[in-house]
Amino acid sequence: MERWTAMKAHYLSPLFQPRCVVVIGASETEESVGARVFRNLLDAHFKGQLFGVNLRHPKVFGETVYPTIAAVPVPEIDLAIIATPARTLPGLLRECGERKVKSVLVLSRDFVAVDTRNRALLDEAVAIARRYGVRMLGPNLLGMMRPASGLIAANYQGKVKPGNLALVAQSSSVASAILDWAEAHEVGFSAVVSLGATADVNFGEILDFLAQDGSTRGILLYLEDVGEARGFMSALRAVARQKPVVCLKVGREPVSSTRAARTHSDRLIGRDDAFDAALRRTGVLRVPTMVHMSIAARMLAANFRTKGRRLAVISNGYGAGRMAVDRAQEMAVELPRLTPATVARLDAALPPIGSHDNPVDILGDAPPERFVAATEACLADPNVDGVLVILTPQAGTDHLATAQRMIELRRKTDKLLMLVWLGDKKIALSRKLLDRAHMAYFFSPEHAVEAFASLAAWAYIQELSLQTPGPLASRSEPDVGRAREVIAKALEAGRSLLTTAEALAVLDAFHIPHPPTLLARTADEAVAAAGRIGLPVALKIDADNLIHKSDIDGVLLNLNTLEQVAEAAEAMLAHARQRLPKDSVHGIVVQKMHGKRHGRELMLGVARDAVFGPTIAFGSGGLSVDVFEDVAVTLPPLNDMIAGNLIRRTKVARVLGAFRNHPAADMEAVRDVLLRVSEMVCELPEMVELDLNPVVADEHGAIAVDASILVAPLPKGFRRYSHMAVHPYPAHLLARGQLKDGSACVFRPIRPEDADELQRFVREELSDESRFNRFMSTLKQLPPSMLVRFTQLDYAREMAVVAMREEDGVERMAGVARYTANPDAASAEFAISIGDRWQGKGLGAQLMTTLFNAALDAGLDTIEGDILASNAPMLGLMKKLGFAIRPHPDDASLKWVVKPLRSAS
Structure with a gap:
């Protein structure tokens, strides 16, 4: 092992x-x-x-x-x-x-x-x-x-003081400014690196070191640009899963109406949107200023955490409390209503005047006991994730005793307790006390609220970063082959824009619903098509390289009679042939009107960012899409959680709920279309832009009324999923096998949800000897950090394949093999472990073969590793698999085994 x-x-x-x-x-x-x-x-x-x-x-x-x-x-x-x-x-x-x-x-x-x-x-x-x-x-x-x-x-x-924060900056001048600020505020660093020209050692490698560095507890990044996206994402994702990372980036690119864009998606998605989306998927917190960076970094590095965005505010003065409330509203921090039980508890402990709901006003003369009673009540409230206590020095206020009581209270709660001691000279002594006790205290209510918002955002994006959706995430598998045939024919014809019929064929292949549609070349054919589909219908011009049909009056809706269809089709064809190049007009698309009386118009789209590749957009749709610019952006692949987050970040999300006489839209149907679009992005790398506008959603479902798809040939040397910044779950590597005893076994890449089963495997399937061979100890439980590292993979740089067998209707792990790519991106180190009761049954050879295929798929040439010299069965397996077995260069108790993959393939 x-x-x-x-x-x-x-x-x-x-x-x-x-x-x-x-x-x-x-x-x-x-x-x-x-x-x-x-x-x-x-x-x-x-x-x-x-x-x-x-x-x-x-x-x-x-x-x-x-x-x-x-x-x-x-x-x-x-x-x-x-x-x-x-x-x-x-x-x-x-x-x-x-x-x-x-x-x-x-x-x-x-x-x-x-x-x-x-x-x-x-x-x-x-x-x-x-x-x-x-x-x-x-x-x-x-x-x-x-x-x-x-x-x-x-x-x-x-002077640079030692500490537990690392600073990595692309700008020497900004690094100097941050160090100067840190010296004034006595902030220390475990490491400081300015990147310079990065001619050799790059950003990702530096982060990889800091991820393993025991003296670094948090990382500050200052970025101006991003190089290669996959390496950037891999490095950030790896380090952010182990330590808090806070990023300040300059060079925001505003969305501009002068930008050369083709589809709505391409126009609406700015470069900064893609960067934001990338950070959300890696679990890195982005902040707007150096002040915010310092606040967030100190809180995260001190291990302060919150599980949600619900904040209760307590103050001994209305004005100070209002400062916090105003900033909370600006930062989208929720100020929940306290439960009736909490309000009753506050009524019993506080004077009758003042507010006994959130924010809680305990009046200017509040003694320490009143601060404690209010704080204990709010911390116990199930609607509250964190409590902010604001003290202003007034007559009757004992700031020192109150600080001491807050320190004692902090030790008794697992919720975040934040303090603001307003003022200066009068409260200097208690501030020193709070500082020595490492309390989360601030000089202003606004900064405290900003820190809470940062912690809440970080907690959420950490959860988001752990999502590992598969490329085919929805209910039924698409017909990818059919879609690729459609695209290949368009590219062979020298066209980058699919015709309406081709675009709808791609939607059909991915099970994205759309109204019944027929193509008519003449007005007579349009009438016949309308008769077959059923009135009312919409007419749309179909022509080469025409994305926005309404720009040439090429869309007519709600035609209720065949006479109207005939007249409109004749006029539309004549007008289009006057405005467009000769032979570019194919005819008219006749489409059944969607008939959704309570329909909301949405836009779903894809654009290709120069650095991060495909990005998925969601927002308000219809003709006003470019006016309101209500759009949220994320990186594929998606799952239900990521899709739900994307929807919630738009204004149109509010309209999808019930209002007036409109029943709530079918949110599952909207998410399903997003998941289908994600599948298209993963499996159709030739697709560079997509507009589904509008997608009409109501209580009965969601349908794409119009579609535009732009395609381009793949570059030479293209590898599967290399167009994406986030590598999808590699479902295509799944293989089925049979052990020597005739029992079936499935070999597949590991998933985050395999964590509990991996823990059971280590505890129950490995003997003390096997655990020692594998871990150089007889540990029976994997620590949580190791469990995360082993199951939440970045498939772009590492792979773990598990052997799963069904026992009494439950999937059980019988073995696992993994590799981690080396810095040369051509070789990888591997590991393998087989459960004791499955050894000698041919499992190891099949598991390693699946791992070899995954390494070849990733473009690796060599796989290598070290094995205990005393582990004869494993060395025998290595010899059987064609590994060269050599003395280990650093340790006589080990053997170094190496296998070239290309010659073996």
């Missing part, structure tokens, strides 16, 4: 946790990068070995330095910091490679992005680094810091 949990040192450890550092370009020249970095490391008392390289001087700041890195008298160098001009970089990288330096931090400031000579130098340096296996961070960056170990490897002036 291969060891799943033996944590190896991260491959970036030499960069972040170096034992030996060399500063190339160490200098005493005032204002030089080499001087500042070397001085910073000396002043911070770097805990490892520190050396300098200077070609001209034997000493720098009193320290002996060496003329070249080859002359540094140590056997191993983990990190070289290059602080010399850009022109020296290729040569220095070669020297570092020959000296077997493990990582390099390039602080050279004279790399200009538009300078072709600089670009050539950088490309040459990167090629050299890769040839020697040296990892390089930079250039054009502030630097990198690990304050606890004294690694202040940065061109920065100022």
